[in-house]
Amino acid sequence: xxxxxxxxxxxxxxxxxxxxxxxxxxxxxxxxxxxxxxxxxxxxxxxxxxxxxxxxxxxxxxxxxxxxxxxxxxxxxxxxxxxxxxxxxxxxxxxxxxxxxxxxxxxxxxxxxxxxxxxxxxxxxxxxxxxxxxxxxxxxxxxxxxxxxxxxxxxxxxxxxxxxxxxxxxxxxxxxxxxxxxxxxxxxxxxxxxxxxxxxxxxxxxxxxxxxxxxxxxxxxxxxxxxxxxxxxxxxxxxxxxxxxxxxxxxxxxxxxxxxxxxxxxxxxxxxxxxxxxxxxxxxxxxxxxxxxxxxxxxxxxxxxxxxxxxxxxxxxxxxxxxxxxxxxxxxxxxxxxxxxxxxxxxxxxxxxxxxxxxxxxxxxxxxxxxxxxxxxxxxxxxxxxxxxxxxxxxxxxxxxxxxxxxxxxxxxxxxxxxxxxxxxxxxxxxxxxxxxxxxxxxxxxxxxxxxxxxxxxxxxxxxxxxxxxxxxxxxxxxxxxxxxxxxxxxxxxxxxxxxxxxxxxxxxxxxxxxxxxxxxxxxxxxxxxxxxxxx
Amino acid sequence: xxxxxxxxxxxxxxxxxxxxxxxxxxxxxxxxxxxxxxxxxxxxxxxxxxxxxxxxxxxxxxxxxxxxxxxxxxxxxxxxxxxxxxxxxxxxxxxxxxxxxxxxxxxxxxxxxxxxxxxxxxxxxxxxxxxxxxxxxxxxxxxxxxxxxxxxxxxxxxxxxxxxxxxxxxxxxxxxxxxxxxxxxxxxxxxxxxxxxxxxxxxxxxx
Numbered sequence: 001x002x003x004x005x006x007x008x009x010x011x012x013x014x015x016x017x018x019x020x021x022x023x024x025x026x027x028x029x030x031x032x033x034x035x036x037x038x039x040x041x042x043x044x045x046x047x048x049x050x051x052x053x054x055x056x057x058x059x060x061x062x063x064x065x066x067x068x069x070x071x072x073x074x075x076x077x078x079x080x081x082x083x084x085x086x087x088x089x090x091x092x093x094x095x096x097x098x099x100x101x102x103x104x105x106x107x108x109x110x111x112x113x114x115x116x117x118x119x120x121x122x123x124x125x126x127x128x129x130x131x132x133x134x135x136x137x138x139x140x141x142x143x144x145x146x147x148x149x150x151x152x153x154x155x156x157x158x159x160x161x162x163x164x165x166x167x168x169x170x171x172x173x174x175x176x177x178x179x180x181x182x183x184x185x186x187x188x189x190x191x192x193x194x195x196x197x198x199x200x201x202x203x204x205x206x207x208x209x210x211x212x213x214x215x216x217x218x219x220x221x222x223x224x225x226x227x228x229x230x231x232x233x234x235x236x237x238x239x240x241x242x243x244x245x246x247x248x249x250x251x252x253x254x255x256x257x258x259x260x261x262x263x264x265x266x267x268x269x270x271x272x273x274x275x276x277x278x279x280x281x282x283x284x285x286x287x288x289x290x291x292x293x294x295x296x297x298x299x300x301x302x303x304x305x306x307x308x309x310x311x312x313x314x315x316x317x318x319x320x321x322x323x324x325x326x327x328x329x330x331x332x333x334x335x336x337x338x339x340x341x342x343x344x345x346x347x348x349x350x351x352x353x354x355x356x357x358x359x360x361x362x363x364x365x366x367x368x369x370x371x372x373x374x375x376x377x378x379x380x381x382x383x384x385x386x387x388x389x390x391x392x393x394x395x396x397x398x399x400x401x402x403x404x405x406x407x408x409x410x411x412x413x414x415x416x417x418x419x420x421x422x423x424x425x426x427x428x429x430x431x432x433x434x435x436x437x438x439x440x441x442x443x444x445x446x447x448x449x450x451x452x453x454x455x456x457x458x459x460x461x462x463x464x465x466x467x468x469x470x471x472x473x474x475x476x477x478x479x480x481x482x483x484x485x486x487x488x489x490x491x492x493x494x495x496x497x498x499x500x501x502x503x504x505x506x507x508x509x510x511x512x513x514x515x516x517x518x519x520x521x522x523x524x525x526x527x528x529x530x531x532x533x534x535x536x
Numbered sequence: 537x538x539x540x541x542x543x544x545x546x547x548x549x550x551x552x553x554x555x556x557x558x559x560x561x562x563x564x565x566x567x568x569x570x571x572x573x574x575x576x577x578x579x580x581x582x583x584x585x586x587x588x589x590x591x592x593x594x595x596x597x598x599x600x601x602x603x604x605x606x607x608x609x610x611x612x613x614x615x616x617x618x619x620x621x622x623x624x625x626x627x628x629x630x631x632x633x634x635x636x637x638x639x640x641x642x643x644x645x646x647x648x649x650x651x652x653x654x655x656x657x658x659x660x661x662x663x664x665x666x667x668x669x670x671x672x673x674x675x676x677x678x679x680x681x682x683x684x685x686x687x688x689x690x691x692x693x694x695x696x697x698x699x700x701x702x703x704x705x706x707x708x709x710x711x712x713x714x715x716x717x718x719x720x721x722x723x724x725x726x727x728x729x730x731x732x733x734x735x736x737x738x739x740x741x742x743x
Contacts, residue, residue, distance in 0.1 A: 018696045020680075020727035024673045029699030033670060036589040036661045038582050046585075046603050047577060053607040 041480055156220040157244055160200045165207075165217050165227075168234075170197040172212040204239040205246075210398070218249065233265040233399065240278065252303035253284040260296075263402065270303020274402060299406050381411045388423075397431035408444075421445035422458055429461060435468035456482075460491040463498045472502045562619040565610070573610055580623050581606075584630045589661065591634045591693055593654040593678070601637055605630035624704070631694070631708040638686035654678075658697070680730045684723055691716050692723035 021027065159165055197209040209215050213232025219225070226247040238246050238257050246257035248264050250271030255264060260278025264271065273282055275294050283291045284302045294300050388403035404420045404427070411417060425441035428434040442462035450458050459482045466475040479499040482489060558579070564572035584605065589598040609626050616625055644650035654660075659675040666674075681689055687709075694705040695716075706716040 018692075018724050018727075020724050020731055021677075021696055023728055023731045024677055026670070026673050026677070030658060030674070030677070030697040031586070031590060031699060033663055033666055033674065034586075034590060034658055034661045035663045036586045036656065038585045038589075042585070042595075042599060043578075043581055046581065046599055046606070047574070049599075049603040050577065050606045050610070053603060 041483060045476075045480070156222070157205075157225045157242075158202045160202055162202070164220060165199055165201070167217065168197050168199050168207055168209045168213075168215040170195055170209045170211045170213055170232075201239075203242050205242070206237045208235040208237075210234065218247070229264045229266040229271075231267055233263060233402075235261070235263050237261050238278075250302075252286060253282050253300075256281040256283070265402075270301055272299065272301045274299035274406070297409055299409065381407060381414050381416060384411075385416065385420075388420075392427070397427045401427045401432065418445050418448035418450040419454075421448055422450055422454060422461075425458070425461060425465065429465050429468070435465040436471070439465035439469055439471065439474070456486060456489050456491050459485075459489075460494055463495045467498045467502050470502070472499075475499055475502050558622040559620040562613060562616060562622050566614050576622065577606060580626055583623070584627060587627065587698055588630050588634050589656045590658065590697060591631070591690065592637060593657045594652055595656045597637055597641070597652065598634075598656065601630060601633045605633050608633075624707070628708045628710075631690070632710055635686060635690050635709070638690065642686060654682075676731070680727050683730065684726060688719050688723035688726070691719040692727070695720050696724075 017027070021030070026033075156164055195211055197213075198206060200206045207215055207227070210233040213234050214230040215234050216228045216230055217226070218228050221244075223244060224247060225244045226249065228249040236246070236248060236257065238260055240258075240260070248255040248257065250264055250266035250273075251268060252266075252271040253273065255262070255273055258279050258281070260280055261276040262278075262280055263274045263276070266272075271284075273280065273294055275296050275298055277296050279293055279295050281291055282294055282300055282302070286302045292300070384403050384407040388400040388407070391397070391399035391403060401424055404424045407414070407420045408417050408424070421441050422445035425438045425445060427438075428441060429438035432438075439462055442458050442465060446455065446458050446462070459478060463475055463478045463482070466472075466478060476499055479495050482495050483492060486492065558576070561572045561576050561579075565576060581602065584602055585598065588601050588605075589595060592598045592601065605626060609622075609629050616622065618625075641650055641652070657675075657678040659671055659678055662671055662674055681693070684692065691705055691709055694700045694708060695702065700708070702713060702716060702720075705720070706713045709716055709719075711719075
């Protein structure tokens with residue numbers, strides 16, 4: 001032992017020297033040659049993680065992981081039992097009755113109601129004021145009749161105040177909103193103060209009519225709830241799992257809803273369907289085979305394309321549209337010039353490649369803009385821009401968002417998508433009061449390669465959206481990422497202030513009912529109880 | 537200078553050093569004073585961060601390790617006997633955590649699940665004023681260190697990169713002095729062999 005200690009002390013007394021280091025030509029501790037960057041952000045981030053980790057019970061450092069694992073195990077067992085039960089039930093189930101099959105077929109191939117047909121309201125549904133079903137609207141109204149007995153009233157879908165839905169109508173907000181295709185969804189126009197109409201049902205479903213839109217009840221029974229969008233844009237939120245099938249008729253299509261959130265816009269020229277959540281089945285004579293499924297994130301236009309000012313303007317070179325928007329609008333009264341709207345410059349060119357979604361839609365014969373050439377694709381994308389900008393000028397941000405979403409989803413390879421995503425973020429944040437969606441769009445704009453001139457702005461708006469959405473963890477991440485990307489960025493102070501304000505609003509880690517995941521907490525750049533700086 | 541600064545600044549004048557201050561802070565932290573923990577953290581976080589970053593060569597993993605080390609240290613603070621040696625004790629915990637992280641990384645790499653990148657290699661965190669020749673040497677050292685097993689690499693780095701005494705290396709590695717010496721020798725021999733091979737490829741026997 002004494003010999004070993006002596007040897008160790010002898011080794012220690014000499015400066016550390018390595019033959020390998022000598023072979024490399026290095027001498028002395030290599031740490032003297034390095035200078036790891038220990039920035040203040042990292043120090044604060046780690047401290048925040050320590051604070052969060054402190055609240056975890058000892059011996060169970062990752063309770064959420066254990067809880068998830070337990071949940072997964074239980075869910076697996078339940079799924080196995082359910083699958084076995086269904087398998088056994090299917091083996092015991094008799095063959096389907098022929099009358100049921102014929103009933104389904106008859107329902108799916110039923111003739112579509114004519115546009116604005118007044119007589120399409122089913123006899124079982126009556127107006128509360130006794131007016132005829134096709135009477136012109138006199139103002140914002142969400143008419144409902146008290147549920148009554150009768151053959152058609154077997155367990156009908158009632159509104160929240162126990163009435164039967166009959167008619168939902170919102171007056172036009174602006175003079176031009178009477179034009180089909182310019183309607184505004186109800187929830188989306190709170191900022192602009194446009195009158196909307198909404199009806200909530202007992203099962204949690206709802207219908208929202210945008211200004212100028214008119215939605216009429218067709219039937220309400222135990223098995224089906226049918227409405228018709230006579231004109232304008234309406235949003236449907238259907239609670240999934242209910243016993244009834246929802247059917248929505250437009251001028252050129254019939255939509256069978258399978259538990260979803262969707263928009264339906266109908267006018268004399270055509271019917272647009274956009275699905276946000278879930279899946280729908282669209283029937284239309286214009287579709288090959290008569291029907292087609294539309295999934296979440298997809299949209300479909302049947303009939304004439306959405307109103308676009310003029311194709312010549314859409315095809316015009318964007319270079320001619322630079323300059324101040326209002327001045328440009330005065331200089332040339334076409335839609336392309338009007339596109340250079342409030343926010344930013346337009347992309348320089350449209351993508352020459354036809355996007356897959358467009359080709360697929362064109363092949364199916366249900367394309368909104370049935371063109372195949374490069375110029376046609378550019379026209380289609382530009383037409384969506386035109387329509388979006390037109391809607392924005394008219395104070396219809398939701399419609400603009402709808403058009404831009406179509407642009408992003410259907411032309412993902414287009415050079416305009418990043419800018420469209422950014423514009424969507426601005427619309428969602430500034431006009432539609434949807435900060436969460438706005439944050440998603442700003443993030444997507446950055447991921448899509450937004451131009452350098454706007455990237456810093458996108459970070460700022462993203463942080464602002466997250467601040468409003470009270471997503472403090474992601475806000476801190478954005479703040480740190482911005483500081484990393486732009487150490488001397490012009491928005492650094494503003495973003496930092498947002499992060500600090502958010503952290504001041506957040507409850508202390510020790511007061512949280514359940515501790516945040518450590519990884520997320522670790523990324524909180526600015527702690528609630530930030531340690532004092534030693535830079536003083 | 538306000539009251540808070542007056543209370544805090546004396547502890548921040550000698551970050552990482554001055555054992556009596558550590559003793560006082562540890563006792564205050566055990567007594568439940570949150571500020572004492574913050575000050576302990578502030579005094580030692582830079583030293584721990586620099587060492588762990590050099591050892592792990594990954595900034596993200598280093599932050600994880602540092603957090604885990606401080607959480608573990610604060611949780612077992614009452615068990616610390618020599619409270620003036622908080623810094624060394626903390627460093628031992630951090631190095632132990634880094635060792636565990638290394639082994640986990642190797643396992644993930646074997647399974648093809650290690651997707652991290654070494655963003656804090658010695659060459660990457662070199663002093664900006666370092667001449668290019670030295671940078672090249674550090675790069676070669678990085679490349680060769682990547683081939684060493686975790687235990688050998690850790691011991692060798694603590695000794696020759698961090699400049700630790702052998703007893704400190706043994707304490708931080710959690711093994712005996714003899715084991716540490718053996719590991720350092722083996723690591724050095726392997727590095728020599730690899731550096732010899734890579735520096736003089738023409739001397740390799742052909743065939």
